Amino acid sequence: EAQVTQNPRYLITVTGKKLTVTCSQNMNHEYMSWYRQDPGLGLRQIYYSMNVEVTDKGDVPEGYKVSRKEKRNFPLILESPSPNQTSLYFCASSRRQGGGSEQYFGPGTRLTVT
């Protein structure tokens, strides 16, 4: 089954404790993105990757890091989480570049930073 998986689905942590949210897709997609969803703001892009070892900032990259060492994986790293990073996070992938491409979303990771 074609899918995007994320782990963990739920995470509660404390300020400053480094964490990683994993994302993996089995569709051989070149393009992957991370979004955060906040009430009243919709989804905003954090980082994206056009291929292995090629990443770039989205609209809200501060406080986040990513890496793309393999085509299927695109982890999101919070080196020193803060309470304003409490949010619902989604990983997405798509087959090709361009504005018309459908993006496939993972189930989401709900992060709470206390």
Add this chain to the structure above:
Amino acid sequence: GNSVTQMEGPVTLSEEAFLTINCTYTATGYPSLFWYVQYPGEGLQLLLKATKADDKGSNKGFEATYRKETTSFHLEKGSVQVSDSAVYFCALGLSGGYNKLIFGAGTRLAVHP
């Protein structure tokens, strides 16, 4: 800049009622337009899309027409079901090699029997 504006929710309807969720956009170039749906506890799924002016996207009884003259992409369904209860997001996809969607704030729809 590029942005998407959706009508605020929640929208509450009885089963079999007609649904309209308004969406307008501001964009440079020639964006594609999408409606995504998020069912409780799940990620977003593509509901329909349109890639150029006057295109109509349709799926599962939902329709939306890309109107360049009014910069709109309103979502409609003739007869909603309880199972349509979800959050609906309008989004635009930028042209020019980007792989990015710009989302509206989302509209929650609740359908009662």
